[in-house]
Amino acid sequence: MAVHSSSIVSRLLPIGLLLVAMASIQGGAALAATLFPLIGPGATTSLRLLIAATLLLTLFRPWRRPVARREWPNIAIYGIALASMNFLFYQAMAHIPLGIAVAFEFTGPLTVALLASKRRLDLLWVAIAIVGLAVLLGAGHNNGGTLNLYGVACALGAGACWAAYILFGQKAGEVSGLNSAIWGITIGALVVAPIGLVGADTGALGVHVLWFALGVAILSTALPYTLEMIALPRLPTQTFGTLMSLEPAFGALSGLLFLGQSLALAQWLAIAAVIAASIGTTVTGKTAETIETPYPD
Template sequence: MSATVPAPVRGRLAGVATMVGSGLSNQTGAAIGSLAFPVLGPVGVVAVRQYVAALVLLAVGRPRLRAFTWRQWWPVLLLAVVFGTMNLSLYSAIDRIGLGLAVTLEFLGPLTVALAATRRRLDLCLALIAVAGVVTLMRPRPSADYVGMGLGLLAAACWASYILLNRTVGRRIPGAQGAAAAAGVSALLFLPVGVVLALRQPPGAEAVGYAVAAGVLSSAVPYLADLFTLRHVPARAFGLFMSVNPVLAAVVGWIGLGQHLGWAEWAGIGGIVAANTLSVARVKRR
Protein backbone atom coordinates (compact mmCIF):
# COMPACT_ATOMS: atom_id res chain seq x y z
CA MET A 1 0.00 0.00 0.00
CA SER A 2 1.52 3.29 -1.06
CA ALA A 3 1.80 6.02 1.53
CA THR A 4 0.05 9.27 0.72
CA VAL A 5 1.53 12.63 1.62
CA PRO A 6 -0.88 14.85 3.61
CA ALA A 7 -2.05 17.98 1.80
CA PRO A 8 -0.38 20.41 4.30
CA VAL A 9 2.94 18.63 3.84
CA ARG A 10 2.59 18.73 0.05
CA GLY A 11 1.84 22.44 0.29
CA ARG A 12 4.89 22.99 2.50
CA LEU A 13 7.14 21.08 0.09
CA ALA A 14 5.73 23.03 -2.84
CA GLY A 15 6.37 26.27 -0.92
CA VAL A 16 9.98 25.33 -0.25
CA ALA A 17 10.52 24.39 -3.90
CA THR A 18 8.99 27.72 -4.92
CA MET A 19 11.33 29.58 -2.54
CA VAL A 20 14.35 27.91 -4.10
CA GLY A 21 13.08 28.66 -7.58
CA SER A 22 12.34 32.28 -6.66
CA GLY A 23 15.84 32.84 -5.26
CA LEU A 24 17.53 31.27 -8.26
CA SER A 25 15.26 33.18 -10.63
CA ASN A 26 16.10 36.49 -8.96
CA GLN A 27 19.85 36.02 -9.11
CA THR A 28 19.79 34.44 -12.59
CA GLY A 29 17.80 37.42 -13.83
CA ALA A 30 20.39 39.82 -12.46
CA ALA A 31 23.16 37.81 -14.12
CA ILE A 32 21.35 37.80 -17.47
CA GLY A 33 20.65 41.52 -17.15
CA SER A 34 24.36 42.20 -16.71
CA LEU A 35 24.94 40.75 -20.19
CA ALA A 36 23.15 43.83 -21.59
CA PHE A 37 25.39 46.29 -19.71
CA PRO A 38 27.78 46.83 -22.67
CA VAL A 39 24.85 48.06 -24.81
CA LEU A 40 22.26 49.49 -22.41
CA GLY A 41 24.37 50.13 -19.33
CA PRO A 42 23.02 49.49 -15.82
CA VAL A 43 20.62 52.45 -16.18
CA GLY A 44 19.01 51.02 -19.31
CA VAL A 45 18.67 47.53 -17.85
CA VAL A 46 17.11 48.92 -14.67
CA ALA A 47 14.71 51.02 -16.75
CA VAL A 48 13.44 47.93 -18.58
CA ARG A 49 13.24 46.04 -15.28
CA GLN A 50 11.11 48.82 -13.79
CA TYR A 51 8.77 48.68 -16.80
CA VAL A 52 8.29 44.93 -16.37
CA ALA A 53 7.78 45.24 -12.61
CA ALA A 54 5.18 47.96 -13.16
CA LEU A 55 3.23 45.88 -15.68
CA VAL A 56 3.12 42.88 -13.33
CA LEU A 57 2.31 44.77 -10.13
CA LEU A 58 -0.30 46.99 -11.77
CA ALA A 59 -2.01 43.92 -13.21
CA VAL A 60 -1.99 42.18 -9.81
CA GLY A 61 -2.61 45.13 -7.49
CA ARG A 62 -5.04 47.14 -9.65
CA PRO A 63 -4.66 50.33 -7.59
CA ARG A 64 -7.51 52.83 -7.46
CA LEU A 65 -5.26 55.83 -7.95
CA ARG A 66 -8.01 58.44 -8.01
CA ALA A 67 -9.15 57.37 -4.55
CA PHE A 68 -5.70 57.93 -2.97
CA THR A 69 -5.40 60.84 -0.55
CA TRP A 70 -2.23 62.90 -0.09
CA ARG A 71 -1.58 61.01 3.16
CA GLN A 72 -1.47 57.83 1.04
CA TRP A 73 0.33 59.36 -1.94
CA TRP A 74 3.43 60.77 -0.26
CA PRO A 75 4.80 57.43 1.04
CA VAL A 76 3.97 55.88 -2.35
CA LEU A 77 6.03 58.57 -4.12
CA LEU A 78 8.94 58.09 -1.71
CA LEU A 79 8.69 54.33 -2.18
CA ALA A 80 8.85 54.78 -5.96
CA VAL A 81 12.04 56.87 -5.70
CA VAL A 82 13.64 54.42 -3.27
CA PHE A 83 12.60 51.44 -5.42
CA GLY A 84 14.26 52.88 -8.50
CA THR A 85 17.38 54.04 -6.65
CA MET A 86 17.76 50.64 -4.98
CA ASN A 87 17.72 48.74 -8.28
CA LEU A 88 19.93 51.29 -10.05
CA SER A 89 22.58 51.28 -7.32
CA LEU A 90 22.49 47.46 -7.10
CA TYR A 91 22.90 46.94 -10.86
CA SER A 92 25.62 49.59 -11.01
CA ALA A 93 27.40 47.75 -8.19
CA ILE A 94 27.01 44.43 -10.04
CA ASP A 95 28.63 46.05 -13.07
CA ARG A 96 31.68 47.05 -11.00
CA ILE A 97 32.20 44.40 -8.29
CA GLY A 98 30.23 41.38 -9.47
CA LEU A 99 26.94 39.77 -8.53
CA GLY A 100 27.92 37.98 -5.31
CA LEU A 101 29.58 40.92 -3.54
CA ALA A 102 26.92 43.43 -4.65
CA VAL A 103 24.01 41.33 -3.40
CA THR A 104 25.86 40.57 -0.14
CA LEU A 105 26.39 44.26 0.61
CA GLU A 106 22.77 44.99 -0.29
CA PHE A 107 21.61 42.50 2.35
CA LEU A 108 23.06 44.74 5.05
CA GLY A 109 19.85 46.77 4.62
CA PRO A 110 17.35 44.25 6.04
CA LEU A 111 19.96 43.18 8.61
CA THR A 112 20.18 46.75 9.91
CA VAL A 113 16.39 46.99 10.15
CA ALA A 114 16.22 43.68 12.03
CA LEU A 115 18.98 44.59 14.50
CA ALA A 116 17.53 48.06 15.09
CA ALA A 117 14.33 46.43 16.35
CA THR A 118 16.14 44.57 19.14
CA ARG A 119 18.23 45.53 22.16
CA ARG A 120 20.02 42.40 23.37
CA ARG A 121 23.63 41.41 23.83
CA LEU A 122 23.47 38.74 21.12
CA ASP A 123 22.29 41.36 18.66
CA LEU A 124 25.49 43.33 19.29
CA CYS A 125 27.46 40.16 18.54
CA LEU A 126 25.52 39.73 15.28
CA ALA A 127 26.26 43.32 14.34
CA LEU A 128 29.97 42.72 15.00
CA ILE A 129 29.89 39.59 12.80
CA ALA A 130 28.29 41.60 9.99
CA VAL A 131 30.83 44.41 10.41
CA ALA A 132 33.65 41.85 10.27
CA GLY A 133 32.18 40.50 7.03
CA VAL A 134 32.00 43.99 5.54
CA VAL A 135 35.58 44.79 6.59
CA THR A 136 36.72 41.54 4.97
CA LEU A 137 34.95 42.38 1.72
CA MET A 138 36.13 46.02 1.70
CA ARG A 139 39.70 45.44 2.89
CA PRO A 140 42.35 47.53 1.08
CA ARG A 141 43.86 45.74 -1.92
CA PRO A 142 44.97 46.78 -5.42
CA SER A 143 41.86 45.38 -7.12
CA ALA A 144 39.36 46.92 -4.68
CA ASP A 145 36.61 48.98 -6.33
CA TYR A 146 35.38 51.27 -3.57
CA VAL A 147 32.93 53.06 -5.84
CA GLY A 148 31.24 49.74 -6.57
CA MET A 149 31.23 48.85 -2.88
CA GLY A 150 29.76 52.24 -2.05
CA LEU A 151 26.99 51.60 -4.57
CA GLY A 152 26.32 48.26 -2.87
CA LEU A 153 26.02 50.04 0.49
CA LEU A 154 23.70 52.61 -1.11
CA ALA A 155 21.52 49.73 -2.30
CA ALA A 156 21.51 48.44 1.30
CA ALA A 157 20.38 51.82 2.64
CA CYS A 158 17.66 51.94 -0.02
CA TRP A 159 16.49 48.43 0.88
CA ALA A 160 16.22 49.40 4.55
CA SER A 161 14.20 52.47 3.55
CA TYR A 162 12.12 50.30 1.20
CA ILE A 163 11.18 47.98 4.08
CA LEU A 164 10.17 50.85 6.37
CA LEU A 165 8.21 52.67 3.65
CA ASN A 166 6.46 49.45 2.63
CA ARG A 167 5.19 49.11 6.20
CA THR A 168 3.76 52.62 6.05
CA VAL A 169 2.21 52.07 2.63
CA GLY A 170 0.77 48.72 3.73
CA ARG A 171 -0.93 50.31 6.73
CA ARG A 172 -2.46 53.13 4.70
CA ILE A 173 -3.41 51.38 1.45
CA PRO A 174 -5.11 47.96 1.27
CA GLY A 175 -3.66 44.96 -0.50
CA ALA A 176 -0.95 45.40 -3.10
CA GLN A 177 -2.34 48.68 -4.39
CA GLY A 178 0.39 50.78 -2.77
CA ALA A 179 3.25 48.66 -4.08
CA ALA A 180 1.66 48.61 -7.55
CA ALA A 181 1.26 52.39 -7.57
CA ALA A 182 4.89 52.85 -6.47
CA ALA A 183 6.08 50.51 -9.23
CA GLY A 184 4.06 52.47 -11.79
CA VAL A 185 5.48 55.82 -10.65
CA SER A 186 9.01 54.39 -10.65
CA ALA A 187 8.53 53.18 -14.23
CA LEU A 188 7.39 56.67 -15.23
CA LEU A 189 10.54 58.14 -13.67
CA PHE A 190 12.65 55.82 -15.84
CA LEU A 191 10.61 56.48 -18.99
CA PRO A 192 12.96 59.29 -20.19
CA VAL A 193 15.87 56.85 -19.93
CA GLY A 194 14.17 54.48 -22.35
CA VAL A 195 13.33 57.31 -24.75
CA VAL A 196 16.91 58.64 -24.76
CA LEU A 197 18.37 55.16 -25.31
CA ALA A 198 15.95 54.46 -28.15
CA LEU A 199 16.65 57.76 -29.91
CA ARG A 200 20.41 57.96 -29.36
CA GLN A 201 21.33 54.43 -30.35
CA PRO A 202 18.50 51.93 -30.74
CA PRO A 203 19.61 48.76 -28.94
CA GLY A 204 19.54 45.41 -30.66
CA ALA A 205 16.97 42.73 -29.95
CA GLU A 206 19.50 40.65 -28.02
CA ALA A 207 20.29 43.39 -25.49
CA VAL A 208 16.61 44.24 -25.04
CA GLY A 209 15.85 40.55 -24.59
CA TYR A 210 18.45 40.27 -21.82
CA ALA A 211 16.94 43.30 -20.07
CA VAL A 212 13.39 41.99 -20.39
CA ALA A 213 14.51 38.60 -19.09
CA ALA A 214 16.05 40.38 -16.10
CA GLY A 215 12.75 42.12 -15.43
CA VAL A 216 10.75 38.91 -15.69
CA LEU A 217 13.13 36.72 -13.70
CA SER A 218 14.10 39.30 -11.05
CA SER A 219 10.76 41.09 -10.63
CA ALA A 220 7.74 39.23 -11.98
CA VAL A 221 8.67 35.65 -11.08
CA PRO A 222 9.91 36.36 -7.50
CA TYR A 223 6.90 38.54 -6.70
CA LEU A 224 4.34 35.98 -7.87
CA ALA A 225 6.35 33.13 -6.32
CA ASP A 226 6.50 34.92 -2.97
CA LEU A 227 2.71 35.34 -2.99
CA PHE A 228 2.38 31.56 -3.36
CA THR A 229 5.16 30.74 -0.89
CA LEU A 230 3.80 32.82 1.99
CA ARG A 231 0.53 30.88 1.80
CA HIS A 232 2.32 27.59 2.55
CA VAL A 233 5.54 28.45 4.40
CA PRO A 234 5.77 30.27 7.76
CA ALA A 235 7.11 33.82 7.58
CA ARG A 236 10.09 32.83 9.75
CA ALA A 237 11.18 30.09 7.33
CA PHE A 238 10.68 32.48 4.42
CA GLY A 239 12.89 35.12 6.07
CA LEU A 240 15.58 32.56 6.87
CA PHE A 241 15.72 31.38 3.26
CA MET A 242 15.90 34.96 1.98
CA SER A 243 19.11 35.35 3.98
CA VAL A 244 20.78 32.74 1.76
CA ASN A 245 20.36 34.86 -1.38
CA PRO A 246 23.92 36.28 -1.26
CA VAL A 247 25.25 32.72 -1.47
CA LEU A 248 22.96 32.00 -4.43
CA ALA A 249 24.16 35.21 -6.07
CA ALA A 250 27.80 34.25 -5.59
CA VAL A 251 27.19 30.77 -7.04
CA VAL A 252 25.24 32.13 -10.03
CA GLY A 253 27.93 34.76 -10.65
CA TRP A 254 30.62 32.09 -10.48
CA ILE A 255 28.89 29.56 -12.75
CA GLY A 256 27.07 31.91 -15.13
CA LEU A 257 29.47 34.86 -15.38
CA GLY A 258 32.82 33.40 -14.36
CA GLN A 259 33.11 35.79 -11.38
CA HIS A 260 35.46 33.87 -9.10
CA LEU A 261 35.77 34.80 -5.42
CA GLY A 262 38.66 34.15 -3.08
CA TRP A 263 38.45 32.58 0.36
CA ALA A 264 38.34 35.99 2.04
CA GLU A 265 35.31 37.04 -0.03
CA TRP A 266 33.53 33.78 0.75
CA ALA A 267 34.32 34.28 4.45
CA GLY A 268 32.88 37.81 4.34
CA ILE A 269 29.74 36.58 2.57
CA GLY A 270 29.41 33.77 5.11
CA GLY A 271 29.65 36.21 8.03
CA ILE A 272 26.97 38.52 6.66
CA VAL A 273 24.68 35.60 5.76
CA ALA A 274 25.11 34.14 9.26
CA ALA A 275 24.28 37.47 10.90
CA ASN A 276 21.21 37.86 8.66
CA THR A 277 20.01 34.33 9.37
CA LEU A 278 20.36 34.57 13.14
CA SER A 279 18.80 38.02 13.31
CA VAL A 280 15.76 36.93 11.28
CA ALA A 281 15.38 33.82 13.43
CA ARG A 282 15.41 35.88 16.64
CA VAL A 283 13.00 38.55 15.41
CA LYS A 284 10.51 36.02 14.01
CA ARG A 285 10.67 33.90 17.18
CA ARG A 286 9.76 36.91 19.34
Protein backbone atom coordinates in the same frame (compact mmCIF):
# COMPACT_ATOMS: atom_id res chain seq x y z
CA MET B 1 -0.97 8.83 5.18
CA ALA B 2 -2.49 10.99 2.45
CA VAL B 3 -3.26 13.73 4.96
CA HIS B 4 0.31 13.60 6.30
CA SER B 5 1.75 13.82 2.77
CA SER B 6 -0.53 16.75 1.99
CA SER B 7 0.67 18.52 5.15
CA ILE B 8 4.32 18.04 4.16
CA VAL B 9 3.66 19.39 0.68
CA SER B 10 1.79 22.40 2.06
CA ARG B 11 4.80 23.24 4.24
CA LEU B 12 7.48 22.62 1.65
CA LEU B 13 5.74 24.23 -1.34
CA PRO B 14 6.08 27.87 -0.21
CA ILE B 15 9.72 27.25 0.74
CA GLY B 16 10.39 25.80 -2.70
CA LEU B 17 8.63 28.71 -4.39
CA LEU B 18 10.72 31.20 -2.41
CA LEU B 19 13.96 29.41 -3.33
CA VAL B 20 12.94 29.45 -7.00
CA ALA B 21 12.16 33.15 -6.66
CA MET B 22 15.63 33.87 -5.26
CA ALA B 23 17.28 31.86 -8.02
CA SER B 24 15.18 33.73 -10.59
CA ILE B 25 16.16 37.12 -9.17
CA GLN B 26 19.87 36.38 -9.23
CA GLY B 27 19.62 34.73 -12.66
CA GLY B 28 17.92 37.89 -13.88
CA ALA B 29 20.74 39.96 -12.40
CA ALA B 30 23.30 37.86 -14.28
CA LEU B 31 21.31 38.27 -17.49
CA ALA B 32 21.15 42.02 -16.90
CA ALA B 33 24.95 42.13 -16.61
CA THR B 34 25.22 40.89 -20.21
CA LEU B 35 23.43 44.06 -21.33
CA PHE B 36 25.84 46.42 -19.55
CA PRO B 37 28.44 46.44 -22.38
CA LEU B 38 25.68 47.26 -24.90
CA ILE B 39 23.54 49.92 -23.20
CA GLY B 40 25.06 50.40 -19.74
CA PRO B 41 23.65 49.59 -16.27
CA GLY B 42 21.50 52.75 -16.17
CA ALA B 43 19.58 52.01 -19.35
CA THR B 44 19.30 48.34 -18.36
CA THR B 45 17.67 49.40 -15.09
CA SER B 46 15.31 51.72 -16.94
CA LEU B 47 14.16 49.04 -19.36
CA ARG B 48 13.69 46.53 -16.55
CA LEU B 49 11.58 48.93 -14.50
CA LEU B 50 9.42 50.10 -17.39
CA ILE B 51 8.81 46.59 -18.74
CA ALA B 52 8.16 45.15 -15.27
CA ALA B 53 5.67 47.92 -14.44
CA THR B 54 3.88 47.34 -17.75
CA LEU B 55 3.68 43.60 -17.15
CA LEU B 56 2.35 43.96 -13.61
CA LEU B 57 -0.20 46.60 -14.62
CA THR B 58 -1.41 44.37 -17.44
CA LEU B 59 -1.59 41.21 -15.34
CA PHE B 60 -3.17 42.54 -12.17
CA ARG B 61 -5.00 45.76 -13.29
CA PRO B 62 -4.73 47.51 -9.91
CA TRP B 63 -6.96 50.42 -10.97
CA ARG B 64 -9.96 48.21 -10.28
CA ARG B 65 -9.46 48.88 -6.56
CA PRO B 66 -9.27 52.59 -5.62
CA VAL B 67 -6.42 53.82 -3.42
CA ALA B 68 -7.15 56.32 -0.67
CA ARG B 69 -5.40 59.68 -1.00
CA ARG B 70 -3.63 59.29 2.34
CA GLU B 71 -1.95 56.09 1.11
CA TRP B 72 -0.22 57.62 -1.93
CA PRO B 73 2.75 59.27 -0.12
CA ASN B 74 3.87 55.95 1.40
CA ILE B 75 3.30 54.15 -1.89
CA ALA B 76 5.33 56.77 -3.78
CA ILE B 77 8.28 56.67 -1.34
CA TYR B 78 8.16 52.88 -1.34
CA GLY B 79 8.25 52.76 -5.14
CA ILE B 80 11.02 55.33 -5.51
CA ALA B 81 13.10 53.49 -2.88
CA LEU B 82 12.61 50.22 -4.76
CA ALA B 83 13.51 51.71 -8.15
CA SER B 84 16.53 53.54 -6.68
CA MET B 85 17.69 50.29 -5.10
CA ASN B 86 17.56 48.57 -8.48
CA PHE B 87 19.39 51.47 -10.14
CA LEU B 88 22.20 51.54 -7.55
CA PHE B 89 22.50 47.77 -7.45
CA TYR B 90 23.07 47.55 -11.21
CA GLN B 91 25.65 50.32 -10.90
CA ALA B 92 27.39 48.22 -8.23
CA MET B 93 27.22 45.08 -10.39
CA ALA B 94 29.06 46.89 -13.15
CA HIS B 95 32.07 47.37 -10.84
CA ILE B 96 32.15 44.49 -8.34
CA PRO B 97 31.19 40.78 -8.45
CA LEU B 98 27.50 39.95 -8.07
CA GLY B 99 27.83 37.97 -4.84
CA ILE B 100 29.85 40.72 -3.16
CA ALA B 101 27.35 43.35 -4.32
CA VAL B 102 24.49 41.38 -2.78
CA ALA B 103 26.42 40.97 0.47
CA PHE B 104 26.95 44.74 0.82
CA GLU B 105 23.37 45.44 -0.25
CA PHE B 106 22.17 43.10 2.46
CA THR B 107 23.34 45.61 5.10
CA GLY B 108 20.00 47.39 4.55
CA PRO B 109 17.57 44.73 5.79
CA LEU B 110 20.14 43.53 8.32
CA THR B 111 20.26 47.04 9.85
CA VAL B 112 16.46 47.25 9.97
CA ALA B 113 16.29 43.90 11.75
CA LEU B 114 18.99 44.87 14.25
CA LEU B 115 17.37 48.22 15.06
CA ALA B 116 14.07 46.47 15.74
CA SER B 117 15.65 44.33 18.45
CA LYS B 118 17.15 45.36 21.78
CA ARG B 119 18.86 42.13 22.81
CA ARG B 120 22.53 42.07 23.76
CA LEU B 121 23.01 39.02 21.58
CA ASP B 122 22.44 41.25 18.56
CA LEU B 123 25.82 42.85 19.23
CA LEU B 124 27.34 39.50 18.27
CA TRP B 125 25.52 39.55 14.91
CA VAL B 126 26.66 43.13 14.31
CA ALA B 127 30.26 42.12 14.99
CA ILE B 128 30.05 39.10 12.68
CA ALA B 129 28.54 41.19 9.89
CA ILE B 130 31.19 43.92 10.28
CA VAL B 131 33.99 41.35 10.18
CA GLY B 132 32.53 39.78 7.05
CA LEU B 133 32.18 43.12 5.26
CA ALA B 134 35.67 44.17 6.34
CA VAL B 135 37.10 40.96 4.90
CA LEU B 136 35.25 41.60 1.63
CA LEU B 137 36.74 45.09 1.44
CA GLY B 138 40.22 43.86 2.24
CA ALA B 139 40.14 40.77 0.04
CA GLY B 140 39.46 42.66 -3.19
CA HIS B 141 39.09 40.61 -6.38
CA ASN B 142 40.30 37.05 -6.68
CA ASN B 143 43.05 38.30 -8.96
CA GLY B 144 44.56 40.33 -6.17
CA GLY B 145 43.26 43.76 -7.24
CA THR B 146 41.48 46.09 -4.85
CA LEU B 147 37.71 46.15 -4.67
CA ASN B 148 36.18 49.09 -6.57
CA LEU B 149 35.05 51.61 -3.95
CA TYR B 150 32.44 53.17 -6.25
CA GLY B 151 30.84 49.76 -6.65
CA VAL B 152 30.90 49.21 -2.90
CA ALA B 153 29.34 52.66 -2.29
CA CYS B 154 26.56 51.91 -4.80
CA ALA B 155 25.88 48.54 -3.15
CA LEU B 156 25.67 50.19 0.28
CA GLY B 157 23.40 52.86 -1.21
CA ALA B 158 21.20 50.09 -2.60
CA GLY B 159 21.11 48.62 0.90
CA ALA B 160 19.95 51.95 2.35
CA CYS B 161 17.20 52.07 -0.29
CA TRP B 162 16.28 48.49 0.61
CA ALA B 163 15.87 49.58 4.25
CA ALA B 164 13.57 52.43 3.16
CA TYR B 165 11.68 49.99 0.95
CA ILE B 166 11.03 47.73 3.96
CA LEU B 167 9.90 50.53 6.25
CA PHE B 168 7.63 52.30 3.77
CA GLY B 169 6.58 49.06 2.10
CA GLN B 170 5.08 47.89 5.38
CA LYS B 171 3.06 51.10 5.62
CA ALA B 172 2.04 51.03 1.97
CA GLY B 173 1.01 47.38 2.17
CA GLU B 174 -1.20 47.69 5.24
CA VAL B 175 -4.35 48.17 3.14
CA SER B 176 -3.63 46.36 -0.13
CA GLY B 177 -0.16 44.87 -0.45
CA LEU B 178 -0.50 43.76 -4.05
CA ASN B 179 -2.03 46.92 -5.48
CA SER B 180 0.24 49.17 -3.43
CA ALA B 181 3.30 47.29 -4.65
CA ILE B 182 2.26 47.54 -8.31
CA TRP B 183 1.50 51.26 -8.08
CA GLY B 184 4.77 51.79 -6.20
CA ILE B 185 6.77 50.00 -8.88
CA THR B 186 5.01 52.07 -11.54
CA ILE B 187 5.75 55.36 -9.79
CA GLY B 188 9.35 54.32 -9.19
CA ALA B 189 9.76 53.40 -12.85
CA LEU B 190 8.39 56.76 -14.01
CA VAL B 191 10.68 58.68 -11.64
CA VAL B 192 13.94 56.72 -11.86
CA ALA B 193 13.85 55.23 -15.37
CA PRO B 194 14.39 58.55 -17.20
CA ILE B 195 17.65 59.03 -15.25
CA GLY B 196 19.03 55.81 -16.68
CA LEU B 197 18.06 56.73 -20.21
CA VAL B 198 19.96 60.04 -20.16
CA GLY B 199 22.98 59.67 -22.41
CA ALA B 200 22.08 56.09 -23.34
CA ASP B 201 23.05 54.86 -26.80
CA THR B 202 19.60 54.61 -28.38
CA GLY B 203 21.16 53.11 -31.48
CA ALA B 204 21.99 50.00 -29.45
CA LEU B 205 18.36 49.43 -28.50
CA GLY B 206 17.73 46.75 -31.09
CA VAL B 207 15.15 44.00 -30.98
CA HIS B 208 17.59 41.55 -29.38
CA VAL B 209 18.31 44.02 -26.56
CA LEU B 210 14.60 44.48 -25.90
CA TRP B 211 14.12 40.71 -25.77
CA PHE B 212 16.95 40.43 -23.24
CA ALA B 213 15.44 43.30 -21.24
CA LEU B 214 12.09 41.50 -21.25
CA GLY B 215 13.84 38.40 -19.89
CA VAL B 216 15.44 40.49 -17.15
CA ALA B 217 12.08 42.03 -16.21
CA ILE B 218 10.41 38.61 -16.05
CA LEU B 219 13.21 36.88 -14.13
CA SER B 220 13.96 39.76 -11.76
CA THR B 221 10.47 41.08 -11.09
CA ALA B 222 7.39 39.48 -12.66
CA LEU B 223 8.15 35.79 -11.97
CA PRO B 224 9.66 36.05 -8.46
CA TYR B 225 7.09 38.65 -7.42
CA THR B 226 4.26 36.31 -8.41
CA LEU B 227 5.89 33.34 -6.66
CA GLU B 228 6.42 35.38 -3.50
CA MET B 229 2.79 36.51 -3.51
CA ILE B 230 1.85 32.83 -3.36
CA ALA B 231 4.50 31.81 -0.81
CA LEU B 232 4.59 34.68 1.70
CA PRO B 233 1.12 34.29 3.28
CA ARG B 234 2.03 30.67 4.07
CA LEU B 235 5.43 31.32 5.66
CA PRO B 236 6.27 32.27 9.26
CA THR B 237 8.43 35.36 9.62
CA GLN B 238 11.47 33.45 10.88
CA THR B 239 11.34 31.01 7.97
CA PHE B 240 11.11 33.86 5.50
CA GLY B 241 13.97 35.78 7.11
CA THR B 242 16.19 32.70 7.28
CA LEU B 243 15.60 31.87 3.63
CA MET B 244 16.18 35.47 2.55
CA SER B 245 19.49 35.38 4.39
CA LEU B 246 20.71 32.98 1.72
CA GLU B 247 20.42 35.67 -0.96
CA PRO B 248 24.16 36.58 -0.96
CA ALA B 249 24.99 32.92 -1.55
CA PHE B 250 22.56 32.78 -4.46
CA GLY B 251 24.19 35.92 -5.87
CA ALA B 252 27.69 34.49 -5.57
CA LEU B 253 26.65 31.21 -7.20
CA SER B 254 24.85 33.04 -10.00
CA GLY B 255 27.92 35.18 -10.63
CA LEU B 256 30.09 32.07 -10.71
CA LEU B 257 27.83 30.00 -12.98
CA PHE B 258 26.66 32.65 -15.43
CA LEU B 259 29.32 35.38 -15.33
CA GLY B 260 32.47 33.44 -14.47
CA GLN B 261 33.02 35.54 -11.32
CA SER B 262 35.03 33.18 -9.16
CA LEU B 263 35.69 34.30 -5.60
CA ALA B 264 38.57 33.62 -3.25
CA LEU B 265 38.05 31.42 -0.19
CA ALA B 266 38.21 34.45 2.09
CA GLN B 267 35.41 36.10 0.12
CA TRP B 268 33.20 33.02 0.37
CA LEU B 269 33.84 32.92 4.13
CA ALA B 270 33.04 36.63 4.41
CA ILE B 271 29.75 36.15 2.56
CA ALA B 272 29.02 33.22 4.87
CA ALA B 273 29.60 35.56 7.84
CA VAL B 274 27.05 38.06 6.52
CA ILE B 275 24.57 35.21 6.00
CA ALA B 276 25.21 33.91 9.53
CA ALA B 277 24.65 37.37 11.00
CA SER B 278 21.38 37.71 9.11
CA ILE B 279 20.14 34.27 10.15
CA GLY B 280 21.12 34.96 13.75
CA THR B 281 19.26 38.26 13.75
CA THR B 282 16.18 36.58 12.30
CA VAL B 283 16.15 33.66 14.73
CA THR B 284 16.80 35.67 17.91
CA GLY B 285 14.87 38.80 16.97
CA LYS B 286 11.20 39.67 17.05
CA THR B 287 8.78 37.27 15.47
CA ALA B 288 5.43 37.64 13.74
CA GLU B 289 2.99 35.24 12.19
CA THR B 290 3.42 36.18 8.53
CA ILE B 291 5.34 38.45 6.22
CA GLU B 292 3.36 41.33 4.71
CA THR B 293 5.88 42.83 2.31
CA PRO B 294 7.46 40.95 -0.60
CA TYR B 295 11.15 40.76 -1.28
CA PRO B 296 12.13 43.57 -3.61
CA ASP B 297 15.15 42.74 -5.79
